[in-house]
Amino acid sequence: MTATTIARAWMVRRADGMVLGFTDHDASLTFEGIRFLPDHGMSARALVQATGLSVDNSEAEGALSDDAITEKDVLAGRWDGAEVRMWEVDWTRVASRRLIFAGSLGEIARSRGAFRAELRGLSEPLNAARGLVFHPRCSARLGDSNCKRILTGATFMTEASIAKVSDGSVLGFTAFPAYGPGWFERGNILVLSGKAEGLHASIKDDVASPGGRREIALWQALGILPDIGDRVRIVAGCDKRAETCRKKFDNFLNFRGFPHIPSEDWIMAPQTGGRRG
Template sequence: MSRAIDNILREHLIETVTTLATCWRVTRTDGVVVGFTSHDSSIEAGGLVFKASGVSQTDTAATMGLDVDTTEVHGLIDDEDGVPEQVLNKLYDGAKIDVFELNYKNPPAEITETSVIWVKSGVVGDAIRERGAWVIEARTLTDLLRQSNSVKTSRLCRAEFGDHNCRADLSQYRKSGFITGYSGRVVSINIPNLGVNDARRGLLELSNGVKFDIDSNTADRLTLTEPPAFDPTGLNGVVTFGCNKWITDCQKYNNMLNYYGEPYVPDSDDWVAGFFNTVNL
């Protein structure tokens, strides 16, 4: 990462008083680029508006070798900017993040290698909502070296339910209803003929666009993985059934030909048992 700066920024830095603000540029996995700043008002730089929403970050230290450095970026929840819903919809997971400082009184028209002070680049590990704020965990790019990019054999299906590998038609496994109440993670919903745990590991999408992962369900209640931050009572909801990724789920959905796993590959215990059985022959 370049540490060189242009003459305009260099002249500002030698002044007695500087006016620097930290900015975070996040390129989400859907291609949308958003910006945040630690300044008390929004900054426009390089054609992007860096929003001021009480953003701050925890301390971080650079380490030698291939260790992954992490830091957390915190921002106050503002329902108008849509970030809380975007965090819940996992749009920030795996996003690219760039951290830099600029002169907020004279922001550059273009963000280049020398027009700002580059601090760090990385990827978003986890993005969550926590106590009235959204929290993004930023990891250095060396984290990519620790990720597996090849296909491994597994007894569990590696496909996501309904994707191009699974090929299940999710329109056949959706049911609609309306929310009649909630308490914590448990949402009461009026859906006819909903079987017990039909929606386990499934998805609830409300009519306001907010989505929730489903942990389990009964005939009229859904247990979500995390509680709603608002009262969903009265909203319509669409429940998409889930898949536990075992071969029995493919049998249930009549989709065994597209099972994206190896359910009968012996595990390490089977290999050891087979070896000793061979020795004893």
């Protein structure tokens, strides 16, 4: 390759199999079964690559467009963790190329019709915590392979139509099934219809009122506000306490916490919490 004929090309593959190709060349390139389109939706900054196991550091940025990377898809998390590969390629002979980056998309930020995504190298998983954490509360995520609680049926999830949207983060319902107050706190909500379909959020507060009225407050407003009448699915939450695991979910056999571990005060000042031995 010569310096005057080098272009960069990058591929992004979502978890659902959708593949997009981009290049900073002024014409499309095709190799490895992928067509790389010029100036189409995304560009990448210069890579900062280190030796050893250090995580490569770079960013990708671009415009949110209807035919490439849409705002709705970004907000719905469809690009989270997408596979990324980048090549330097001789655009006069695409067989002459070298792979300069392989990894995934990390945190995605959006502003004014554009996005910026962190690129994470293949060594990024090595930064994840390993091992067991000794804590009074459960370390499992509700419904995962450690928790083993299957969240199906009307006990742990329901669907309802939105009757009111306040401040972007509070959803009101007028014909809600009978659940106790706070049943859905720390749970999650998924929009099933309308322009916000596919978006999800974590639930902060769940307030029940007489007559089947209910208000659910989200920790953060949905990126695209749902409309009145849109359907949502709401899943119960867990505060990870042993009592909740036993009484609410009947799942204490799979509890992944240590409810009888001594408190920090007991360790630091045993005379205030009881005797040792």
